[in-house]
Amino acid sequence: MTTDNTQVIVDTALRSAQPVELEPGKVYGFHTSTGVHKVDLTGDQYKDAPTRKTGTTVVHDTTSFLALYRKHSDEHSEVYADADRLTVTAVLDADTATTPRWQGHRLSLQLRTTDAWKQWLALDGKLMGQEQFAEFLEDHLPELLEPAAATMLEIAQSIQGVAKAEFHSGTRLASGERKLAYVETVTAKAGQKGELVIPETFVIGLVPFEGSEGYRLTARLRYRINGGPLQLGYKLERPADVLRTAFQDVVAAIGEDIDVPVLNGTPA
Template structure:
Protein backbone atom coordinates (compact mmCIF):
# COMPACT_ATOMS: atom_id res chain seq x y z
CA UNK A 1 0.00 0.00 0.00
CA UNK A 2 1.06 3.61 -0.44
CA UNK A 3 2.33 5.48 2.62
CA UNK A 4 -0.27 7.83 4.15
CA UNK A 5 0.77 11.51 4.15
CA UNK A 6 -0.41 12.41 7.66
CA UNK A 7 -0.83 10.89 11.12
CA UNK A 8 -4.59 11.14 10.58
CA UNK A 9 -4.16 9.03 7.45
CA UNK A 10 -2.31 6.40 9.45
CA UNK A 11 -5.12 6.21 12.00
CA UNK A 12 -7.65 5.79 9.24
CA UNK A 13 -5.65 2.94 7.70
CA UNK A 14 -5.37 1.27 11.11
CA UNK A 15 -9.11 1.44 11.63
CA UNK A 16 -9.79 -0.21 8.27
CA UNK A 17 -7.52 -3.13 9.16
CA UNK A 18 -8.83 -3.58 12.68
CA UNK A 19 -9.97 -7.13 12.00
CA UNK A 20 -6.73 -8.44 10.47
CA UNK A 21 -3.00 -8.23 10.90
CA UNK A 22 -1.03 -6.03 8.58
CA UNK A 23 2.05 -3.80 8.43
CA UNK A 24 1.27 -0.14 7.82
CA UNK A 25 3.87 2.40 6.69
CA UNK A 26 3.36 5.85 8.11
CA UNK A 27 4.88 9.31 7.68
CA UNK A 28 8.44 10.16 8.68
CA UNK A 29 9.53 6.57 8.00
CA UNK A 30 7.43 5.05 10.80
CA UNK A 31 6.08 1.51 10.53
CA UNK A 32 3.17 -0.03 12.51
CA UNK A 33 2.03 -3.62 13.05
CA UNK A 34 -1.74 -4.04 13.39
CA UNK A 35 -2.87 -7.36 14.90
CA UNK A 36 -6.35 -8.75 15.25
CA UNK A 37 -8.39 -9.41 17.27
CA UNK A 38 -8.69 -6.20 19.30
CA UNK A 39 -6.85 -4.03 16.77
CA UNK A 40 -3.58 -4.08 18.72
CA UNK A 41 -1.20 -1.49 17.25
CA UNK A 42 2.56 -1.73 17.74
CA UNK A 43 5.20 0.68 16.49
CA UNK A 44 7.89 -1.50 14.88
CA UNK A 45 9.76 1.30 13.13
CA UNK A 46 13.07 0.43 14.77
CA UNK A 47 12.61 -2.29 17.43
CA UNK A 48 16.36 -2.69 18.04
CA UNK A 49 17.27 0.98 18.14
CA UNK A 50 19.55 0.75 15.14
CA UNK A 51 18.13 3.48 12.95
CA UNK A 52 18.72 7.09 14.04
CA UNK A 53 16.30 9.49 12.40
CA UNK A 54 17.82 12.80 11.32
CA UNK A 55 16.40 15.93 12.97
CA UNK A 56 13.63 17.73 11.16
CA UNK A 57 15.83 20.86 10.83
CA UNK A 58 19.32 22.07 11.67
CA UNK A 59 19.74 23.50 15.15
CA UNK A 60 23.32 24.70 15.47
CA UNK A 61 25.06 27.68 17.03
CA UNK A 62 28.82 28.00 16.55
CA UNK A 63 31.33 30.58 17.78
CA UNK A 64 34.21 31.32 15.42
CA UNK A 65 37.45 33.19 16.12
CA UNK A 66 38.52 34.70 12.80
CA UNK A 67 36.81 36.44 9.92
CA UNK A 68 38.24 33.86 7.51
CA UNK A 69 36.57 31.05 9.48
CA UNK A 70 33.26 32.94 9.49
CA UNK A 71 33.39 33.43 5.72
CA UNK A 72 34.30 29.77 5.16
CA UNK A 73 31.43 28.63 7.38
CA UNK A 74 28.91 30.87 5.64
CA UNK A 75 30.10 29.71 2.23
CA UNK A 76 29.57 26.10 3.26
CA UNK A 77 26.03 26.41 4.62
CA UNK A 78 24.55 29.62 3.22
CA UNK A 79 21.15 29.78 1.57
CA UNK A 80 19.55 32.50 -0.52
CA UNK A 81 18.17 34.02 2.72
CA UNK A 82 21.37 33.97 4.82
CA UNK A 83 22.08 37.40 6.33
CA UNK A 84 25.02 38.86 8.32
CA UNK A 85 24.25 41.13 11.27
CA UNK A 86 27.08 43.38 12.48
CA UNK A 87 26.94 44.91 15.97
CA UNK A 88 29.32 47.85 15.89
CA UNK A 89 29.11 48.33 19.67
CA UNK A 90 30.28 44.79 20.44
CA UNK A 91 32.62 44.31 17.43
CA UNK A 92 30.63 41.18 16.58
CA UNK A 93 29.32 39.61 13.40
CA UNK A 94 26.48 37.07 13.43
CA UNK A 95 25.56 35.00 10.39
CA UNK A 96 21.96 33.77 10.48
CA UNK A 97 22.18 30.88 8.05
CA UNK A 98 18.48 29.97 7.88
CA UNK A 99 17.06 33.49 8.13
CA UNK A 100 13.53 34.01 6.87
CA UNK A 101 12.87 35.41 3.41
CA UNK A 102 10.33 38.09 2.46
CA UNK A 103 6.93 36.82 3.56
CA UNK A 104 8.37 33.43 4.46
CA UNK A 105 8.57 32.03 7.98
CA UNK A 106 11.74 30.31 9.16
CA UNK A 107 12.96 28.79 12.40
CA UNK A 108 16.31 30.69 12.39
CA UNK A 109 18.02 27.92 14.36
CA UNK A 110 21.37 27.91 12.53
CA UNK A 111 23.74 30.67 13.59
CA UNK A 112 27.46 31.45 13.41
CA UNK A 113 28.91 34.24 15.55
CA UNK A 114 32.30 35.80 16.07
CA UNK A 115 33.53 38.67 18.23
CA UNK A 116 36.59 40.41 16.84
CA UNK A 117 39.33 40.36 19.52
CA UNK A 118 41.33 43.54 20.04
CA UNK A 119 45.06 43.44 19.40
CA UNK A 120 47.43 43.57 22.35
CA UNK A 121 48.76 46.92 21.09
CA UNK A 122 45.28 48.43 20.97
CA UNK A 123 44.45 47.16 24.45
CA UNK A 124 47.74 48.52 25.80
CA UNK A 125 47.27 52.07 24.51
CA UNK A 126 43.54 52.35 25.19
CA UNK A 127 44.14 51.16 28.76
CA UNK A 128 46.17 54.32 29.52
CA UNK A 129 44.02 56.68 27.44
CA UNK A 130 43.43 59.82 29.51
CA UNK A 131 45.16 58.45 32.62
CA UNK A 132 47.88 60.43 34.37
CA UNK A 133 51.14 58.82 35.51
CA UNK A 134 54.19 59.95 37.40
CA UNK A 135 57.06 60.77 35.07
CA UNK A 136 58.99 57.54 35.77
CA UNK A 137 55.98 55.34 35.01
CA UNK A 138 55.26 57.36 31.88
CA UNK A 139 58.88 57.11 30.72
CA UNK A 140 58.90 53.35 31.23
CA UNK A 141 55.63 52.99 29.35
CA UNK A 142 57.03 54.87 26.34
CA UNK A 143 60.24 52.85 26.49
CA UNK A 144 58.40 49.50 26.59
CA UNK A 145 56.02 50.42 23.76
CA UNK A 146 58.34 52.48 21.58
CA UNK A 147 57.90 49.96 18.74
CA UNK A 148 54.34 51.28 18.27
CA UNK A 149 55.53 54.91 17.86
CA UNK A 150 56.54 56.07 14.37
CA UNK A 151 56.96 59.75 15.25
CA UNK A 152 59.02 61.02 16.95
CA UNK A 153 61.79 58.66 15.87
CA UNK A 154 63.00 55.84 18.09
CA UNK A 155 66.21 57.69 18.96
CA UNK A 156 64.36 60.89 19.93
CA UNK A 157 61.85 58.92 21.98
CA UNK A 158 64.62 57.10 23.83
CA UNK A 159 66.24 60.43 24.69
CA UNK A 160 62.96 61.71 26.12
CA UNK A 161 62.66 58.60 28.27
CA UNK A 162 66.20 58.99 29.59
CA UNK A 163 65.65 62.67 30.45
CA UNK A 164 62.43 61.90 32.34
CA UNK A 165 64.10 59.08 34.27
CA UNK A 166 67.15 61.20 35.13
CA UNK A 167 65.20 64.25 36.35
CA UNK A 168 63.03 62.57 38.95
CA UNK A 169 64.27 64.62 41.94
CA UNK A 170 64.05 68.10 40.46
CA UNK A 171 61.37 70.71 41.12
CA UNK A 172 59.32 71.42 38.03
CA UNK A 173 58.12 75.01 37.80
CA UNK A 174 56.26 75.50 34.53
CA UNK A 175 55.74 74.25 31.00
CA UNK A 176 56.51 76.25 27.88
CA UNK A 177 55.44 75.35 24.33
CA UNK A 178 58.49 75.43 22.06
CA UNK A 179 58.69 76.54 18.43
CA UNK A 180 58.89 72.83 17.48
CA UNK A 181 55.48 72.32 19.10
CA UNK A 182 56.91 70.34 22.02
CA UNK A 183 56.39 70.92 25.73
CA UNK A 184 59.47 72.09 27.62
CA UNK A 185 59.12 71.46 31.35
CA UNK A 186 61.39 73.88 33.18
CA UNK A 187 62.85 72.78 36.49
CA UNK A 188 65.21 73.73 39.30
CA UNK A 189 67.61 71.18 40.75
CA UNK A 190 68.44 72.00 44.35
CA UNK A 191 69.91 68.61 45.26
CA UNK A 192 73.44 69.86 44.63
CA UNK A 193 75.42 72.51 46.41
CA UNK A 194 74.70 74.95 43.60
CA UNK A 195 71.14 75.14 42.39
CA UNK A 196 70.73 74.42 38.68
CA UNK A 197 67.93 75.02 36.28
CA UNK A 198 67.05 73.43 32.99
CA UNK A 199 64.27 71.80 31.05
CA UNK A 200 62.97 68.47 29.82
CA UNK A 201 61.43 68.59 26.36
CA UNK A 202 58.60 66.14 25.63
CA UNK A 203 56.73 65.84 22.30
CA UNK A 204 53.21 67.25 22.42
CA UNK A 205 51.93 64.34 20.30
CA UNK A 206 52.96 60.84 19.28
CA UNK A 207 52.00 59.12 16.04
CA UNK A 208 51.15 55.47 16.61
CA UNK A 209 50.94 52.62 14.12
CA UNK A 210 48.96 49.75 15.65
CA UNK A 211 46.34 47.19 14.60
CA UNK A 212 42.88 47.63 16.08
CA UNK A 213 41.96 43.95 15.99
CA UNK A 214 44.07 40.82 16.37
CA UNK A 215 45.75 39.90 13.10
CA UNK A 216 44.49 43.04 11.37
CA UNK A 217 46.35 45.70 9.43
CA UNK A 218 47.94 48.57 11.33
CA UNK A 219 46.35 52.02 11.29
CA UNK A 220 47.66 55.48 12.17
CA UNK A 221 46.51 56.99 15.45
CA UNK A 222 47.67 60.11 17.27
CA UNK A 223 48.20 60.34 21.03
CA UNK A 224 48.30 63.88 22.43
CA UNK A 225 50.41 64.65 25.50
CA UNK A 226 48.58 65.58 28.69
CA UNK A 227 50.32 66.90 31.79
CA UNK A 228 49.79 68.27 35.26
CA UNK A 229 52.08 70.09 37.65
CA UNK A 230 51.14 69.08 41.19
CA UNK A 231 53.18 71.42 43.37
CA UNK A 232 56.63 70.63 41.94
CA UNK A 233 55.90 67.12 40.69
CA UNK A 234 55.19 66.34 37.05
CA UNK A 235 52.40 64.01 35.94
CA UNK A 236 52.14 62.88 32.34
CA UNK A 237 49.74 60.94 30.14
CA UNK A 238 48.28 60.74 26.65
CA UNK A 239 44.86 61.22 25.12
CA UNK A 240 44.16 59.14 22.03
CA UNK A 241 42.72 61.22 19.20
CA UNK A 242 39.32 59.95 17.96
CA UNK A 243 40.18 56.36 18.82
CA UNK A 244 36.53 55.26 18.67
CA UNK A 245 36.15 56.75 15.18
CA UNK A 246 39.21 54.78 14.07
CA UNK A 247 37.84 51.55 15.57
CA UNK A 248 34.43 51.98 13.95
CA UNK A 249 35.97 52.68 10.54
CA UNK A 250 38.13 49.55 10.75
CA UNK A 251 35.18 47.44 11.91
CA UNK A 252 32.98 48.69 9.08
CA UNK A 253 35.66 47.78 6.53
CA UNK A 254 36.05 44.27 7.98
CA UNK A 255 32.28 43.72 7.88
CA UNK A 256 32.01 45.03 4.33
CA UNK A 257 34.79 42.68 3.22
CA UNK A 258 33.15 39.71 4.97
CA UNK A 259 29.85 40.41 3.23
CA UNK A 260 31.54 40.73 -0.17
CA UNK A 261 33.57 37.53 0.26
CA UNK A 262 30.57 35.47 1.42
CA UNK A 263 28.26 37.15 -1.11
CA UNK A 264 25.66 37.75 1.57
CA UNK A 265 23.94 41.02 2.58
CA UNK A 266 25.13 42.81 5.71
CA UNK A 267 22.91 44.68 8.16
CA UNK A 268 24.30 46.78 10.99
CA UNK A 269 22.42 45.88 14.14
CA UNK A 270 21.36 42.80 16.09
CA UNK A 271 18.70 40.17 15.44
CA UNK A 272 16.33 39.49 18.32
Protein backbone atom coordinates in the same frame (compact mmCIF):
# COMPACT_ATOMS: atom_id res chain seq x y z
CA MET B 1 -11.96 -5.33 47.57
CA THR B 2 -12.40 -7.03 44.20
CA THR B 3 -11.23 -3.88 42.41
CA ASP B 4 -8.05 -3.78 44.48
CA ASN B 5 -7.30 -7.39 43.68
CA THR B 6 -7.89 -6.77 39.99
CA GLN B 7 -5.44 -3.83 40.01
CA VAL B 8 -2.82 -5.98 41.74
CA ILE B 9 -3.18 -8.59 39.03
CA VAL B 10 -2.86 -5.94 36.30
CA ASP B 11 0.22 -4.40 37.88
CA THR B 12 1.82 -7.81 38.31
CA ALA B 13 1.13 -8.65 34.67
CA LEU B 14 2.64 -5.37 33.48
CA ARG B 15 5.82 -5.89 35.50
CA SER B 16 6.22 -9.45 34.26
CA ALA B 17 5.65 -8.63 30.59
CA GLN B 18 8.58 -9.30 28.28
CA PRO B 19 10.40 -6.21 26.91
CA VAL B 20 9.46 -5.17 23.39
CA GLU B 21 11.91 -3.65 20.94
CA LEU B 22 10.72 -0.25 19.77
CA GLU B 23 11.51 1.26 16.39
CA PRO B 24 13.30 4.64 16.33
CA GLY B 25 11.46 7.42 14.52
CA LYS B 26 8.05 6.65 16.00
CA VAL B 27 5.95 7.63 19.01
CA TYR B 28 4.48 4.89 21.23
CA GLY B 29 1.74 5.03 23.83
CA PHE B 30 1.28 2.52 26.66
CA HIS B 31 -1.51 2.12 29.17
CA THR B 32 -0.24 2.03 32.74
CA SER B 33 -1.85 2.00 36.13
CA THR B 34 -1.60 5.79 36.25
CA GLY B 35 -2.68 6.54 32.70
CA VAL B 36 -1.06 6.61 29.27
CA HIS B 37 2.74 6.69 29.08
CA LYS B 38 4.23 8.12 25.87
CA VAL B 39 7.62 7.16 24.46
CA ASP B 40 8.89 9.54 21.77
CA LEU B 41 11.68 8.09 19.63
CA THR B 42 11.65 10.81 16.96
CA GLY B 43 14.54 12.87 18.38
CA ASP B 44 17.92 13.25 16.69
CA GLN B 45 19.57 11.09 19.36
CA TYR B 46 17.78 8.09 17.83
CA LYS B 47 19.01 8.79 14.29
CA ASP B 48 22.28 8.26 12.47
CA ALA B 49 22.50 12.00 11.73
CA PRO B 50 20.66 15.14 12.92
CA THR B 51 17.60 16.27 10.97
CA ARG B 52 18.98 19.80 10.60
CA LYS B 53 21.94 21.95 11.60
CA THR B 54 21.51 23.93 14.82
CA GLY B 55 23.54 26.03 17.23
CA THR B 56 25.65 29.18 17.11
CA THR B 57 29.36 29.04 16.33
CA VAL B 58 31.42 31.97 17.67
CA VAL B 59 34.60 33.10 15.91
CA HIS B 60 36.91 36.06 16.55
CA ASP B 61 38.36 37.08 13.18
CA THR B 62 37.16 37.72 9.64
CA THR B 63 39.08 34.82 8.10
CA SER B 64 37.37 32.27 10.36
CA PHE B 65 33.96 33.86 9.78
CA LEU B 66 34.28 33.69 6.00
CA ALA B 67 35.58 30.11 6.05
CA LEU B 68 32.58 28.83 8.02
CA TYR B 69 30.11 31.01 6.13
CA ARG B 70 31.21 29.50 2.81
CA LYS B 71 30.86 26.02 4.26
CA HIS B 72 27.36 26.33 5.73
CA SER B 73 25.52 29.16 3.94
CA ASP B 74 23.08 29.00 1.04
CA GLU B 75 21.40 31.57 -1.20
CA HIS B 76 18.89 32.45 1.52
CA SER B 77 21.34 33.06 4.38
CA GLU B 78 21.31 36.52 5.97
CA VAL B 79 24.12 38.55 7.58
CA TYR B 80 23.67 41.34 10.13
CA ALA B 81 26.24 43.83 11.50
CA ASP B 82 25.76 45.49 14.91
CA ALA B 83 28.15 48.43 15.38
CA ASP B 84 27.20 48.89 19.04
CA ARG B 85 28.07 45.31 19.99
CA LEU B 86 30.90 44.97 17.43
CA THR B 87 29.36 41.74 16.14
CA VAL B 88 28.51 40.26 12.75
CA THR B 89 25.87 37.51 12.82
CA ALA B 90 24.95 35.16 9.98
CA VAL B 91 21.61 33.35 10.08
CA LEU B 92 22.59 30.42 7.91
CA ASP B 93 19.10 28.89 7.71
CA ALA B 94 17.13 32.13 7.35
CA ASP B 95 13.61 32.19 5.91
CA THR B 96 13.21 32.17 2.16
CA ALA B 97 10.89 34.67 0.47
CA THR B 98 8.04 32.13 0.57
CA THR B 99 8.99 29.50 3.13
CA PRO B 100 9.78 29.87 6.83
CA ARG B 101 12.84 28.05 8.11
CA TRP B 102 14.12 27.30 11.59
CA GLN B 103 16.70 30.16 11.86
CA GLY B 104 18.51 28.07 14.45
CA HIS B 105 21.87 27.65 12.72
CA ARG B 106 23.99 30.77 13.19
CA LEU B 107 27.53 32.07 12.92
CA SER B 108 28.68 34.96 15.10
CA LEU B 109 31.81 37.08 14.68
CA GLN B 110 32.59 38.62 18.07
CA LEU B 111 35.60 40.89 17.67
CA ARG B 112 38.12 41.12 20.50
CA THR B 113 40.34 44.16 21.04
CA THR B 114 44.08 43.56 21.18
CA ASP B 115 46.17 43.83 24.34
CA ALA B 116 47.97 46.90 22.95
CA TRP B 117 44.65 48.66 22.31
CA LYS B 118 43.44 47.88 25.84
CA GLN B 119 46.70 49.09 27.41
CA TRP B 120 46.73 52.44 25.58
CA LEU B 121 43.03 53.02 26.33
CA ALA B 122 43.48 52.09 30.00
CA LEU B 123 45.83 55.06 30.62
CA ASP B 124 44.18 57.48 28.20
CA GLY B 125 43.74 60.84 29.94
CA LYS B 126 45.48 59.74 33.15
CA LEU B 127 48.55 61.40 34.63
CA MET B 128 51.49 59.29 35.79
CA GLY B 129 54.75 59.77 37.55
CA GLN B 130 57.82 60.32 35.38
CA GLU B 131 59.20 56.83 35.79
CA GLN B 132 55.86 55.15 35.12
CA PHE B 133 55.32 57.25 31.99
CA ALA B 134 58.84 56.55 30.74
CA GLU B 135 58.47 52.82 31.37
CA PHE B 136 55.15 52.81 29.51
CA LEU B 137 56.80 54.39 26.45
CA GLU B 138 59.64 51.88 26.60
CA ASP B 139 57.19 48.97 26.81
CA HIS B 140 55.28 50.24 23.77
CA LEU B 141 58.06 51.25 21.40
CA PRO B 142 56.65 49.05 18.57
CA GLU B 143 53.48 51.20 18.49
CA LEU B 144 55.31 54.57 18.39
CA LEU B 145 55.42 56.00 14.85
CA GLU B 146 56.09 59.75 15.05
CA PRO B 147 58.53 60.70 16.42
CA ALA B 148 60.28 57.45 15.60
CA ALA B 149 60.63 54.78 18.27
CA ALA B 150 64.36 55.52 18.69
CA THR B 151 63.63 59.18 19.38
CA MET B 152 60.86 58.33 21.83
CA LEU B 153 63.23 55.94 23.60
CA GLU B 154 65.72 58.79 24.09
CA ILE B 155 62.91 60.96 25.45
CA ALA B 156 61.85 58.22 27.84
CA GLN B 157 65.39 57.81 29.09
CA SER B 158 65.70 61.58 29.55
CA ILE B 159 62.51 61.62 31.60
CA GLN B 160 63.83 58.85 33.81
CA GLY B 161 67.14 60.71 34.19
CA VAL B 162 65.48 63.67 35.89
CA ALA B 163 62.99 61.74 37.99
CA LYS B 164 64.30 63.44 41.17
CA ALA B 165 64.05 66.97 39.82
CA GLU B 166 61.54 69.69 40.69
CA PHE B 167 59.79 71.18 37.65
CA HIS B 168 58.81 74.83 37.70
CA SER B 169 57.61 75.89 34.25
CA GLY B 170 56.61 74.70 30.83
CA THR B 171 56.66 76.60 27.55
CA ARG B 172 55.56 75.74 24.05
CA LEU B 173 58.24 75.99 21.36
CA ALA B 174 57.70 77.08 17.76
CA SER B 175 58.38 73.49 16.69
CA GLY B 176 55.32 72.32 18.62
CA GLU B 177 57.37 70.70 21.35
CA ARG B 178 57.18 71.46 25.06
CA LYS B 179 60.15 72.70 27.09
CA LEU B 180 59.96 71.93 30.78
CA ALA B 181 62.37 73.68 33.16
CA TYR B 182 63.55 71.87 36.28
CA VAL B 183 65.98 72.07 39.19
CA GLU B 184 67.84 68.95 40.33
CA THR B 185 67.18 67.88 43.93
CA VAL B 186 69.57 64.93 44.26
CA THR B 187 72.52 65.58 46.58
CA ALA B 188 75.21 65.40 43.90
CA LYS B 189 73.43 67.89 41.62
CA ALA B 190 71.33 69.93 44.04
CA GLY B 191 70.40 73.31 42.55
CA GLN B 192 71.51 72.42 39.03
CA LYS B 193 69.04 73.70 36.47
CA GLY B 194 68.05 72.05 33.23
CA GLU B 195 65.41 71.73 30.54
CA LEU B 196 63.52 68.74 29.21
CA VAL B 197 62.11 68.95 25.68
CA ILE B 198 59.28 66.58 24.81
CA PRO B 199 56.84 66.47 21.86
CA GLU B 200 53.44 68.06 22.30
CA THR B 201 51.86 65.32 20.20
CA PHE B 202 52.98 61.92 19.01
CA VAL B 203 51.47 59.36 16.66
CA ILE B 204 50.95 55.71 17.49
CA GLY B 205 49.87 52.76 15.36
CA LEU B 206 47.41 50.32 16.89
CA VAL B 207 45.58 47.21 15.69
CA PRO B 208 42.14 47.57 17.32
CA PHE B 209 40.90 44.01 16.76
CA GLU B 210 42.64 40.67 16.66
CA GLY B 211 43.31 39.92 13.00
CA SER B 212 42.39 43.40 11.74
CA GLU B 213 44.44 46.14 10.09
CA GLY B 214 46.41 48.80 11.96
CA TYR B 215 45.31 52.44 12.38
CA ARG B 216 47.08 55.68 13.26
CA LEU B 217 46.05 57.64 16.35
CA THR B 218 47.34 61.01 17.54
CA ALA B 219 48.12 61.36 21.24
CA ARG B 220 48.40 64.79 22.87
CA LEU B 221 50.89 65.11 25.70
CA ARG B 222 49.53 66.21 29.07
CA TYR B 223 51.58 67.27 32.05
CA ARG B 224 51.19 68.88 35.43
CA ILE B 225 53.77 70.95 37.29
CA ASN B 226 53.21 71.82 40.93
CA GLY B 227 56.73 72.89 41.89
CA GLY B 228 57.65 69.25 42.52
CA PRO B 229 57.69 65.94 40.68
CA LEU B 230 56.45 66.14 37.12
CA GLN B 231 53.32 64.22 36.14
CA LEU B 232 52.88 63.15 32.54
CA GLY B 233 50.18 61.53 30.44
CA TYR B 234 48.50 61.57 27.06
CA LYS B 235 45.06 62.02 25.56
CA LEU B 236 44.16 60.00 22.46
CA GLU B 237 42.20 61.83 19.79
CA ARG B 238 38.82 60.16 19.14
CA PRO B 239 39.72 56.51 19.80
CA ALA B 240 36.02 55.58 19.60
CA ASP B 241 35.90 56.88 16.02
CA VAL B 242 38.93 54.77 15.13
CA LEU B 243 37.29 51.69 16.64
CA ARG B 244 34.11 52.41 14.69
CA THR B 245 36.07 52.82 11.46
CA ALA B 246 37.92 49.57 12.11
CA PHE B 247 34.60 47.76 12.57
CA GLN B 248 33.20 49.29 9.39
CA ASP B 249 36.28 48.08 7.52
CA VAL B 250 35.76 44.57 8.88
CA VAL B 251 32.12 44.64 7.73
CA ALA B 252 33.18 45.94 4.31
CA ALA B 253 35.75 43.16 3.93
CA ILE B 254 33.07 40.57 4.73
CA GLY B 255 30.62 42.20 2.32
CA GLU B 256 33.14 42.00 -0.52
CA ASP B 257 33.57 38.26 0.00
CA ILE B 258 29.95 37.08 0.26
CA ASP B 259 27.01 37.15 -2.16
CA VAL B 260 24.38 38.67 0.15
CA PRO B 261 24.18 42.23 1.56
CA VAL B 262 25.32 42.87 5.12
CA LEU B 263 22.28 44.30 6.92
CA ASN B 264 22.57 46.92 9.66
CA GLY B 265 20.98 45.49 12.79
CA THR B 266 20.45 42.25 14.67
CA PRO B 267 18.49 39.15 13.60
CA ALA B 268 15.26 38.15 15.31
